[in-house]
Amino acid sequence: MAVDEVRYGEFVAVRRHGDGGAVAELVLDRPKAMNAVSTEMARSIGAACAALAADASVRVVVLSSTHERAFCVGADLKERNSFSDAELVRQRPTTRGAYGGVLELPMPTVAAVHGFALGGGFELALACDVIVADETAVVGLPEVSVGVIPGGGGTQLLPRRVGAARAAELIFTARRVEAAEALSLGLVDSVAPAGEDRAQALELAAAMAANSPVGLRAAKRALRLGHGMDLAAGLEIEDAAWRTVAFSGDRAEGVAAFNEKRKPNWPGE
Numbered sequence: 001m002a003v004d005e006v007r008y009g010e011f012v013a014v015r016r017h018g019d020g021g022a023v024a025e026l027v028l029d030r031p032k033a034m035n036a037v038s039t040e041m042a043r044s045i046g047a048a049c050a051a052l053a054a055d056a057s058v059r060v061v062v063l064s065s066t067h068e069r070a071f072c073v074g075a076d077l078k079e080r081n082s083f084s085d086a087e088l089v090r091q092r093p094t095t096r097g098a099y100g101g102v103l104e105l106p107m108p109t110v111a112a113v114h115g116f117a118l119g120g121g122f123e124l125a126l127a128c129d130v131i132v133a134d135e136t137a138v139v140g141l142p143e144v145s146v147g148v149i150p151g152g153g154g155t156q157l158l159p160r161r162v163g164a165a166r167a168a169e170l171i172f173t174a175r176r177v178e179a180a181e182a183l184s185l186g187l188v189d190s191v192a193p194a195g196e197d198r199a200q201a202l203e204l205a206a207a208m209a210a211n212s213p214v215g216l217r218a219a220k221r222a223l224r225l226g227h228g229m230d231l232a233a234g235l236e237i238e239d240a241a242w243r244t245v246a247f248s249g250d251r252a253e254g255v256a257a258f259n260e261k262r263k264p265n266w267p268g269e
Contacts, residue, residue, distance in 0.1 A: 026063050027064050070116040117138070118176065143171075221237075
């Protein structure tokens with residue numbers, strides 16, 4: 001059960017779940033536009049992410065949406081088409097701030113995807129560490145079909161998930177991929193029954209949040225920074241992350257709880 005909700009503008013909410021609100025749910029809430037990301041919505045996503053990143057009590061974030069038929073259909077093309085070239089350039093940092101805000105969250109993130117997750121909508125999911133989809137999910141990066149490219153991280157994040165050749169095929173064809181194939185290709189990590197994506201994502205997040213908050217953040221940092229580096233460089237990053245937790249209060253509590261056969265009471269430091 002959610003313990004509280006904070007609104008960021010009209011279209012974004014953050015709900016807290018679990019013991020002490022350890023799981024935060026970042027909710028896309030623009031149902032009349034199928035959660036298309038307008039300038040205002042992008043600004044709100046960025047603001048919500050900045051607040052979450054600064055909150056040490058948040059252990060895991062779930063990215064969800066309120067629209068029944070769509071997680072997010074990407075950029076608000078109606079708004080975009082009204083911009084002059086100069087206005088489009090001015091809007092770009094705001095858009096990048098939204099996608100970058102999700103990507104740079106220091107704690108584990110889980111996307112709960114159903115219905116259409118296309119273009120920037122799928123890029124928001126790709127910015128998360130784990131993607132839980134339901135059977136209705138349809139994902140893809142169709143930007144080249146309207147004369148642009150995936151500009152919310154898609155050209156960089158998709159190859160890291162599925163490999164360069166598969167990412168090229170998906171981006172160059174602009175094709176949409178339904179849930180079963182998306183799972184087989186590694187575009188999503190699990191497929192739930194229709195309507196169960198959010199529940200399963202929150203359940204997964206709760207399992208993650210039971211672990212050390214210091215350990216979770218350090219492990220994510222090592223995973224993210226080490227990806228793509230040669231093994232020796234990656235191991236140095238891992239060692240640096242290990243040093244941040246080896247002498248922490250969480251480590252002391254974890255060892256004590258293990259020896260005493262009890263549930264840890266993480267200090268989070």
